[in-house]
Amino acid sequence: MLKIADLHVYYGSIRALNGISFQVNEGELVALIGSNGAGKSTTLKTISGLLRPRQGIVLYEDADITRTAPDRIVALGISHCPEGRRIFGGLTVRENLRLGAVQRRQGADMAADMDWVLSLFPILKERLSQSGGTLSGGEQQMLAIGRALMSRPKLLLLDEPSLGLAPLVVEHIFQIIRQLKQQGKTILLVEQNVHQALDAADRVYVIETGQITLTGTPDELKHNPQVEQSYLGR
Amino acid sequence: MSTLDDRPANPAIGEVRPNKRGGVAALIQSPVAIRLGALLILAIGLSLLHLSGRVFWQGLVINLGIFMILVLSLNLASGFTGVFSLGHIGFMALGAYGSAILTLPLAKKADYLPNLPAWLASIHFDFYLGPFPLGFLLATLLAAGLVAGVALLVGLVLMRLSGHFVAVATLGFLVIVRVILFNADNFTRGSRTFSNVTPYTGLWWVWFWAILTLYVVWRLKYSAYGRAMLAQREDALAAQAVGLAIMPPRLLAFVVSAFFTAVAGSLYAHFITSFSPTVFYFDLTFRVITMLIVGGLGSVSGSVLGTVVIIALAEALRRLEDVTLLYGMSQITLAVIFIVIILFRPNGLLGRREIVLARLFRKGGEPSP
Numbered sequence: 001m002l003k004i005a006d007l008h009v010y011y012g013s014i015r016a017l018n019g020i021s022f023q024v025n026e027g028e029l030v031a032l033i034g035s036n037g038a039g040k041s042t043t044l045k046t047i048s049g050l051l052r053p054r055q056g057i058v059l060y061e062d063a064d065i066t067r068t069a070p071d072r073i074v075a076l077g078i079s080h081c082p083e084g085r086r087i088f089g090g091l092t093v094r095e096n097l098r099l100g101a102v103q104r105r106q107g108a109d110m111a112a113d114m115d116w117v118l119s120l121f122p123i124l125k126e127r128l129s130q131s132g133g134t135l136s137g138g139e140q141q142m143l144a145i146g147r148a149l150m151s152r153p154k155l156l157l158l159d160e161p162s163l164g165l166a167p168l169v170v171e172h173i174f175q176i177i178r179q180l181k182q183q184g185k186t187i188l189l190v191e192q193n194v195h196q197a198l199d200a201a202d203r204v205y206v207i208e209t210g211q212i213t214l215t216g217t218p219d220e221l222k223h224n225p226q227v228e229q230s231y232l233g234r
Numbered sequence: 235m236s237t238l239d240d241r242p243a244n245p246a247i248g249e250v251r252p253n254k255r256g257g258v259a260a261l262i263q264s265p266v267a268i269r270l271g272a273l274l275i276l277a278i279g280l281s282l283l284h285l286s287g288r289v290f291w292q293g294l295v296i297n298l299g300i301f302m303i304l305v306l307s308l309n310l311a312s313g314f315t316g317v318f319s320l321g322h323i324g325f326m327a328l329g330a331y332g333s334a335i336l337t338l339p340l341a342k343k344a345d346y347l348p349n350l351p352a353w354l355a356s357i358h359f360d361f362y363l364g365p366f367p368l369g370f371l372l373a374t375l376l377a378a379g380l381v382a383g384v385a386l387l388v389g390l391v392l393m394r395l396s397g398h399f400v401a402v403a404t405l406g407f408l409v410i411v412r413v414i415l416f417n418a419d420n421f422t423r424g425s426r427t428f429s430n431v432t433p434y435t436g437l438w439w440v441w442f443w444a445i446l447t448l449y450v451v452w453r454l455k456y457s458a459y460g461r462a463m464l465a466q467r468e469d470a471l472a473a474q475a476v477g478l479a480i481m482p483p484r485l486l487a488f489v490v491s492a493f494f495t496a497v498a499g500s501l502y503a504h505f506i507t508s509f510s511p512t513v514f515y516f517d518l519t520f521r522v523i524t525m526l527i528v529g530g531l532g533s534v535s536g537s538v539l540g541t542v543v544i545i546a547l548a549e550a551l552r553r554l555e556d557v558t559l560l561y562g563m564s565q566i567t568l569a570v571i572f573i574v575i576i577l578f579r580p581n582g583l584l585g586r587r588e589i590v591l592a593r594l595f596r597k598g599g600e601p602s603p
Contacts, residue, residue, distance in 0.1 A: 050475065070474040070475070070477070070479075071478060073477075074475075074477025079475075082472055082475045086469050086471065086472035088468045088472065090464065090468055091465065095461055098461065099461060102458070102478050148476070150476075
């Protein structure tokens, strides 16, 4: 479904990605793990069109989207839930969700999707008229995921959904992520919480200083001495 | 920057509030009735003022209306989108000159602007439909339409910028407009005063346009476009991530805003009837910005309030100045008031909140937000 080949991305003169290649198949939950500054978020931003690579190609459903505008990419079915939640704090929860559907203009469908998102995150139903900034961290993360789902994506890019959340809330968020996978969504997940990521994913890529250094199934990686030492703290 | 409780609890403007009391009371309290009532009161007030023949007060209220259009427009461009424009008075200048040239009667035109290109020299919009100066309306629309076109071109370049950069760049636009007006003698008489403008503008004209601007800006704020404007102001990256293109909402705000600013220019031209390029510069720019900031960036009712407060204060202080003979005091006092407001209410009197008329009329006169 998604295929990335030899991606090189720079911030000015600083190299963030140094020739990354990987792929995500339909229905898979693929996790991208690695430490701070390894290039995980950069990879997601490049896929969703927020960054332009200097070299390399992003293929989505066999079409080259490397230089497609971000709004077109959302319309094609890729939704990016950015790191740090980044909900619109001054707008209400309802408005945040509506903005998620901005690439689709069918009114009736939107109501159905809104119901579906609210059934995933019942707490948001109570907060619909509240401004996004008054929500707790966990609720904001749910809102951010909900907002990303409102565009009815085929491929969901999740950037650090566990960031800064209490363990119980993280557990809840990951339950939802598994549920989404069961409903047939393809998910590319970026995580620093390696335990959770390994538990949820079908396949894992390890990224270090802008390069993929390891890949495999969660089971293989759990017993890899390098992963154990660097990421699982054993 | 984001105040959390800064949006009205009930933003839907056409919404009829469920009301426990039935019958006449419900009808009177419905938002539509309240809005119609407010319009009626305004109309009665304007009629009385019109009939009273007090030229001074009429002039003040005309001025108020023109500034209201300017402030509302600037709020649309800057308050909603967060892209601060210091160049709007340039649009006003183009609207003023455009409409003034178009409405000049042919005879005067040949006399007054002898070097106009032939195609423009033969156009004149001084015709009436019965007692109605249709030409004035068309000239205003035409001038504002052209200015909107200019804004589109300028916006395509400048709306890519944000923050201080766009403020400086729009300031550059203002300077360019001024230099062009000074040097395009054939059209504008250069630095000489452009007079002989037909005095079409009256109370009704100004307030018709002011209410229309108010309506359009209000509707935009609570439309999908308005949400897009607010969203990209709050977080441009997140807005892009959900699939909002940044440029269309910014451009829409900029172009619509330029249109109404140009209308205000046309109204001003046909009110004051003689002006020169020097009028449309920093002084006017900052007066409009003061009103906008005092009212609250992003608040439509704040723009109305800010305009009324500053115009009323300026007038009161001017009179005080005449009595006390302390000339210059009024401007100093206004500046101090501005500083005090910025210190204690950095988001303006209303912040981003709105005064919802319907709420003012509810049982027991609950305070507005």
